[in-house]
Amino acid sequence: MATTSQTTATGRQKVETEHTTSLQKLAESENNQLARMEEFYAQAGEKYRAAGEKVGNEAIALGEQKASAWESQIKNEDDSILDGPLTDNRLRAKAEAAREVAKQYKKGLIQEAKKQADAVGQGKAKDIAAIHNVANQSRQQLQTLQQQSLDNLNAVEQQVLSQLEQAQTQLTQTANQTRQTTLQTLNQQEVAQMQLLDAYGQRQVLAIDRDAQKAIASIQAGINQATTNLQTVLQDTQNQLQGMPAPPPEELSAALADILAQFDNAVAQVQNQTEQGIAASEQGIIGGGQQVVTGVRAIAQTGLQESAAVAEQAKTTLTNLHQGAINTFNQIQQTFTTTITKTSETAFTGFAQTTQGVDTAFNQVNQNLDSNFQKATNDLETGLRGALQGSKQPNLESDIEKYAQEAAEQEQPRWKTVLKVLLVIAVIVVAIVVAPAVIGAVGAVAGALGASAAAAGTIGAVVGGAIVGAVAGAVIQVGNNAIDGKNLLDGVGKAALVGAIGGALGGAGGALGNALGQAGKLGAGLTQSVLKFGIDVAFDIAGGIAGDLAVGNPITVEGILIGAGIGAAVQISTANLGRLGKFGRNVEGMQTRTFQAGEQFGTSLGGKVKGAFGGVDAPKVGSTDAGVGGVKTPETGVRYPQTEVTDPQSQVKSPPAETSTGRGTQLDEPETDTGSVRQDTTTETTQPPSTKSPGEEQNLATTAKNQEQIRIIRQDNDFASPVNDKGNTKSRIADDGSLVPTNPDGSATYIEHIYGGYPAKGDSPYTSFMVESGGVAKAYGAFEVELDLPRLQADIASGKLKNVEVLAPEKISGMIKEEIAQIATSFNKNIDVDTAIAKGPQGIPDYVASLGLSKKQSSKLVRKLQAYYNTTRDSEYLIKGTIPATYLQGPYSTKVGEPSGTAGGGNKGGSTGE
Numbered sequence: 001m002a003t004t005s006q007t008t009a010t011g012r013q014k015v016e017t018e019h020t021t022s023l024q025k026l027a028e029s030e031n032n033q034l035a036r037m038e039e040f041y042a043q044a045g046e047k048y049r050a051a052g053e054k055v056g057n058e059a060i061a062l063g064e065q066k067a068s069a070w071e072s073q074i075k076n077e078d079d080s081i082l083d084g085p086l087t088d089n090r091l092r093a094k095a096e097a098a099r100e101v102a103k104q105y106k107k108g109l110i111q112e113a114k115k116q117a118d119a120v121g122q123g124k125a126k127d128i129a130a131i132h133n134v135a136n137q138s139r140q141q142l143q144t145l146q147q148q149s150l151d152n153l154n155a156v157e158q159q160v161l162s163q164l165e166q167a168q169t170q171l172t173q174t175a176n177q178t179r180q181t182t183l184q185t186l187n188q189q190e191v192a193q194m195q196l197l198d199a200y201g202q203r204q205v206l207a208i209d210r211d212a213q214k215a216i217a218s219i220q221a222g223i224n225q226a227t228t229n230l231q232t233v234l235q236d237t238q239n240q241l242q243g244m245p246a247p248p249p250e251e252l253s254a255a256l257a258d259i260l261a262q263f264d265n266a267v268a269q270v271q272n273q274t275e276q277g278i279a280a281s282e283q284g285i286i287g288g289g290q291q292v293v294t295g296v297r298a299i300a301q302t303g304l305q306e307s308a309a310v311a312e313q314a315k316t317t318l319t320n321l322h323q324g325a326i327n328t329f330n331q332i333q334q335t336f337t338t339t340i341t342k343t344s345e346t347a348f349t350g351f352a353q354t355t356q357g358v359d360t361a362f363n364q365v366n367q368n369l370d371s372n373f374q375k376a377t378n379d380l381e382t383g384l385r386g387a388l389q390g391s392k393q394p395n396l397e398s399d400i401e402k403y404a405q406e407a408a409e410q411e412q413p414r415w416k417t418v419l420k421v422l423l424v425i426a427v428i429v430v431a432i433v434v435a436p437a438v439i440g441a442v443g444a445v446a447g448a449l450g451a452s453a454a455a456a457g458t459i460g461a462v463v464g465g466a467i468v469g470a471v472a473g474a475v476i477q478v479g480n481n482a483i484d485g486k487n488l489l490d491g492v493g494k495a496a497l498v499g500a501i502g503g504a505l506g507g508a509g510g511a512l513g514n515a516l517g518q519a520g521k522l523g524a525g526l527t528q529s530v531l532k533f534g535i536d537v538a539f540d541i542a543g544g545i546a547g548d549l550a551v552g553n554p555i556t557v558e559g560i561l562i563g564a565g566i567g568a569a570v571q572i573s574t575a576n577l578g579r580l581g582k583f584g585r586n587v588e589g590m591q592t593r594t595f596q597a598g599e600q601f602g603t604s605l606g607g608k609v610k611g612a613f614g615g616v617d618a619p620k621v622g623s624t625d626a627g628v629g630g631v632k633t634p635e636t637g638v639r640y641p642q643t644e645v646t647d648p649q650s651q652v653k654s655p656p657a658e659t660s661t662g663r664g665t666q667l668d669e670p671e672t673d674t675g676s677v678r679q680d681t682t683t684e685t686t687q688p689p690s691t692k693s694p695g696e697e698q699n700l701a702t703t704a705k706n707q708e709q710i711r712i713i714r715q716d717n718d719f720a721s722p723v724n725d726k727g728n729t730k731s732r733i734a735d736d737g738s739l740v741p742t743n744p745d746g747s748a749t750y751i752e753h754i755y756g757g758y759p760a761k762g763d764s765p766y767t768s769f770m771v772e773s774g775g776v777a778k779a780y781g782a783f784e785v786e787l788d789l790p791r792l793q794a795d796i797a798s799g800k801l802k803n804v805e806v807l808a809p810e811k812i813s814g815m816i817k818e819e820i821a822q823i824a825t826s827f828n829k830n831i832d833v834d835t836a837i838a839k840g841p842q843g844i845p846d847y848v849a850s851l852g853l854s855k856k857q858s859s860k861l862v863r864k865l866q867a868y869y870n871t872t873r874d875s876e877y878l879i880k881g882t883i884p885a886t887y888l889q890g891p892y893s894t895k896v897g898e899p900s901g902t903a904g905g906g907n908k909g910g911s912t913g914e
Contacts, residue, residue: 004164004336008157011340012150015347019146022351023139026358030135033362034128037369041124044373045117051377052113055384056106059396062388063102066400067095084414090407097407098400105396109384116380120373127369131362138358142351149347153340160336164329171325175318182314186307193303200295218276416483423479428565431472436591437598439464439507444599448606457727461507469503469543469566470496476562498547502563505546509539514727523763540564711772712787712877714739715780719891731767737885739785741767744882750807751816753878754867767883771809771875785890789877792887807878809871816868823861827853831861837869844869 070091079086388396412420443460451459477495481488513532516522522531544563548555717725719733722742729742746763753764769787795801817833824831829851836847844865848858870876 003333004157004160007337007340008153011153011344014344015146015149015153018344018348018351019142022142022355025355026135026138026142029355029358029362030131033131033365036362036366037124037127037131040366040369040373041121044120044377047373047377048113048117048120048380049110051381051384052110052117055113055381055388056109058385059102059105059109059388060099062396063098063105063400066098066102066397066404070095070098070404082413082415086411086413089411090409093407093411094404097404101400101403102396105387105399109387112384113380120376127365131365134358134361138354141354145347145350145354149343149350152343152346156336156339156343160332160339163332167325167328167332171321171328174321178314178317178321182310185310189303189306189310193299196299197296200299204291204295412484419483420480423483424476424562424565427472427475427479428568431468431566432587433590433594435464435468436595437601438468440595440598441602441605442467444602445606445609448603449610452721457723457725458508458511461511461727462504463507465507466500466504469506470500472503472566473497473499473547473562494551494553497551498544498553498559498563499566501547501550502540502543502566505539505543506536506566506568509536509543511727512539514723514729536568537564540568712769712789713772713784714767714769714787715782715784715894716891717781717783719783719785729762733785733888733891737888739767739879739883739885739888741765741880741882750812750878750880751819751867754812754816754871754876755863766807766878766880768874769877769879771877779894782894783891784894785888785892787877787879787883788887788889792879792883795887801884803881804883805880807880809875809877812871812876812878813868816864816871820861820864820868823857823864827851827857827861829853833865833868836865837872841866841869 074088074091076085076088078084386392386395394402439460441460442464443456446459446463447456474492474496476499477490477492478488480486481490481492513522513535516531516535541560541564543566544560545555547553547563548559553559714731716730719739722729722732724730731739731741734740742762742764744765746765748761748764748766750766753761753766753768755761769789789806792801792804793806796804796806820831820833831851836844839846844862845858848861848865851858851861853861
């Protein structure tokens with residue numbers, strides 16, 4: 001039983017082990033197949049893409065073939081003076097179109113192949129599911145086979161156990177039967193022996209009884225005879241004694257003795273006879289006993305022999321039964337072991353067949369995938385190649401012909417191209433001049449309607465830019481239509497929309513760049529300039545692209561350039577062109593005048609609009625009737641006598657003063673305006689009326705030369721605004737009345753501040769002031785604040801005021817002259833500063849040109865000479881750091897008779913102007 005259980009357990013263990021091994025093989029095959037499938041799909045995608053590239057290159061080759069054929073016809077000569085090389089240009093256009101169409105076809109073919117390659121993966125999930133399904137079915141088969149094998153092993157075990165139990169029962173029964181038979185035989189033999197012994201005993205008993213009777217009778221006879229003899233003796237004695245007289249004692253004694261002797265003899269005889277009888281009886285009994293023993297022994301021997309025979313027979317039977325049992329058990333065990341082995345081997349074979357079947361199925365799948373993907377690749381190549389040539393229309397050949405012809409027709413004669421280019425240039429030039437008027441008008445309207453200065457400037461730039469762009473785009477389209485002989489209004493709406501988007505984005509780009517620069521997001525110095533330029537260009541290009549996209553036009557270089565040009569025109573309209581020399585200053589002068597005109601118109605229009613809705617009319621910018629409370633202010637533009645205003649310390653003669661209070665430049669910017677008007681020396685020499693409010697104490701200083709009253713002042717149109725009308729950052733008056741520079745912690749140097757270049761100036765910790773004595777060299781705004789310089793310097797010296805520094809005019813000019821001297825040394829040139837600035841800023845470029853320097857060297861020197869001119873002209877002070885309100889007075893209006901505080905800040909506020 002134990003061996004059977006152990007054999008079964010061993011068989012189960014082998015089946016379990018083989019089942020586990022088969023599952024591992026199956027999992028490995030499944031994973032390998034999944035990886036192989038990934039390879040198939042990846043390779044298929046690569047083949048698809050390669051097919052697109054291959055056919056795409058064939059498209060390029062076909063396009064190149066067509067292009068080469070057309071280029072071979074080029075003669076490199078003009079058709080006529082007016083037409084130019086029109087035929088050659090059209091052939092080139094055809095060749096270019098052929099290459100472009102082929103390029104687009106290649107792109108499309110590659111995209112289609114890529115699309116097919118991307119789509120090929122759509123069937124992968126299904127194939128993966130099929131792999132998992134095959135693997136799962138095989139696992140189920142393995143599980144079923146395992147369970148069947150285990151069930152078979154259990155059944156075989158139960159069958160063998162049953163057979164062993166039956167054999168054991170049968171053997172036990174046979175053994176018991178043999179034992180019972182043997183015992184029964186022995187019992188029978190015992191009964192027979194007992195009966196035999198009993199019969200023999202009975203016979204022996206009878207014989208003994210007979211012998212005993214004989215002995216008794218013999219004894220009785222002897223006794224009877226002895227008794228008789230004794231009686232006779234006694235009787236004789238009696239008889240003798242009765243007749244005889246009493247004998248003498250001696251005779252009696254003798255007689256008695258004789259009698260006694262006779263008695264004794266009789267008794268002895270009786271005793272002897274008895275003993276003889278007894279001895280004879282004993283002898284007889286002994287003889288009979290010996291015979292009985294011999295007989296019993298014979299009977300016993302016979303019984304033993306018979307019992308031995310029965311026992312031997314039983315032993316033989318049991319021995320045979322035992323051997324038969326061993327044989328039976330061995331045969332059952334052998335059969336069981338064979339069955340267990342065959343059952344296990346059957347399971348092993350089933351497991352192996354299942355895993356081999358999976359491998360076979362996977363191999364077949366791989367073959368199918370390989371052949372199917374290869375066929376699909378070939379079909380894809382064939383399909384893609386059908387787009388190149390053949391009966392299917394359209395195809396590459398037909399499209400090359402079509403678009404080549406269209407491209408050729410787009411080639412214009414020379415005179416048309418020249419006219420269109422000139423038209424675009426003319427429109428952009430006009431836009432540069434006209435845009436400020438529109439921007440000024442829109443900004444003024446927004447300001448009149450309540451927008452802040454910064455918001456009004458942004459609205460003016462974006463909305464005004466959109467208006468200018470729309471008009472420019474429409475005009476260019478009308479002109480092109482006229483040149484091409486088309487309907488004048490053909491495409492005008494689209495062109496206007498494209499121009500409006502370009503102009504709006506151009507204005508927005510400028511506003512964004514200024515705002516980011518002001519917030520310090522663009523760094524400082526050259527970095528800020530480069531980033532702002534990048535923002536401007538990006539918005540200009542984006543405007544051209546966005547405009548074409550908005551109307552559905554194809555994106556072309558021509559369209560992008562026109563859109564970018566319109567956007568740039570809007571940006572240039574608000575840029576400081578004075579730094580570009582005389583031409584730039586002249587253009588800026590026109591821009592200033594158109595801006596002021598537009599601003600005045602916009603203010604008037606805004607006031608009327610606001611009044612129409614119950615508001616209060618805004619004062620007209622630059623108007624002389626913009627008084628307070630309906631009181632007309634005195635006429636401005638009083639001409640002052642020309643005086644030599646000397647800085648209290650520098651003794652540098654200032655150039656003639658300007659009286660214009662129009663669109664000026666903040667002192668923080670380099671000023672190269674040549675529009676200064678010399679003051680009339682024939683007018684009276686009286687001092688101009690004070691612009692300070694009555695009762696306001698003035699900070700007085702006197703020169704050593706003429707004891708004139710001087711003031712240290714700063715002018716601005718809007719002291720509260722952190723930016724000027726160009727969107728550039730500047731110093732401002734804070735809510736607490738302090739004057740805060742662009743960046744109190746900025747790293748810009750004093751010279752970078754004076755040069756006025758952005759973005760460096762956007763990181764400036766300095767604020768510019770100028771000396772006012774009998775007038776100013778140049779007006780910078782409608783309002784001014786006055787600095788109590790002596791008290792400021794005293795508090796700085798005493799340590800009462802921290803983190804504030806004063807740079808006087810002579811120090812600034814001296815440092816600039818040192819830099820000019822260093823330039824002269826490095827250039828190996830003699831530079832006469834006084835001669836260079838003698839004719840004003842307009843004469844500086846001519847002087848520098850006479851030195852024979854390179855363009856870069858000339859530009860560097862011109863900037864420094866202009867900075868020197870500006871700072872000496874204005875007797876410029878630079879104050880580093882934040883100036884507390886206690887050292888400032890104002891702001892006040894610079895217009896004669898106009899009360900102070902019109903900037904909305906009392907004596908610590910700011911204006912709404914520039």
